[in-house]
Amino acid sequence: MRIRSALTALAVVLAGLVAGAGSGAAASTTMAATGSPYCGITWGSADKTAGTLSTAPLIEVRTGRQDCYDRVVFEFAGPVHGYSVGYGETWTEGEGLPLSPYTAGDELLRVSLRAPAYDAAHQGTVPYQVGEHTANVLRYPTLRDVVFGGSFEGYTTFAVGVRARLPFRILVLAGPGTHSRIVLDVAHQWQE
Known part of the structure; x- marks a missing residue:
């Protein structure tokens, strides 16, 4: 009888230790999941869409590194405000071929700009x-990469390869001069 009581008490103690260890792991996971946003960034990674088609052609694509995010700038010869950006496979315009085999990075942002990469005479306005x-x-x-996916019927596509699925934002900026820019910023990480 004494042995059974001792074994029962030992089982209760071990069960308590196991439950306590599980609670500690859950608590630390919860703490990590609710840490401070990196650089105060609260953009999220959901699809972002705005604006309508424009005839102002794309004339330049450039990138930049900032303290908290990397940037891709699409510059147009006139006012543009239409875009659709989200994570997932990206296809070439017109042909519909996947760009993932040609794009470096663990994740892919599909960037659809609602403006052409050609002028009124259908001559390309970018050298890609x-x-x-x-x-x-x-x-x-x-x-990790910025790959041109073509331009067709007023839409221009890029596959932007990134290190991981990270928060991003889109800005539409006027200038320089009569030009406009659609800017894609992708955060370096989620949390501090």
Whole structure:
């Protein structure tokens, strides 16, 4: 009888230790999941869409590194405000071929700009070919690649390869001069 009582008491103690260890792990996971946003960034990673089609052509694509995020700038020769950006496979315009085999990065942002990369005479306004890498992003914390997906019926597509599924934002900026820019910022991480 004494042995059974001792074994029961030992089982209760062990069960308590196991439950306590599980609670500690859950508490630390909860703490990590609710940490401070990185650089105060609260953008999220959901799809972002706005604006309508424009006839102002794309004339330049450039990138930049900031303290808290990497940036891709799409500059147009006139006012533009339409875009759709989200995570997932990206296809070439017109042909519908996947760009993931040609784009570096663990995640892909599909960038659809609601403006052409050609002028009124249907002459290309950027020097890129479909599937071509448009920027040197060597040593960028987040960006891994920017690949041109073509332009068709007023839409222009890019596949932006990034290190991981991270928060991003889109800005539409006027200038310089009569130009406008659609800016994609991708955070370096989620939390501090």
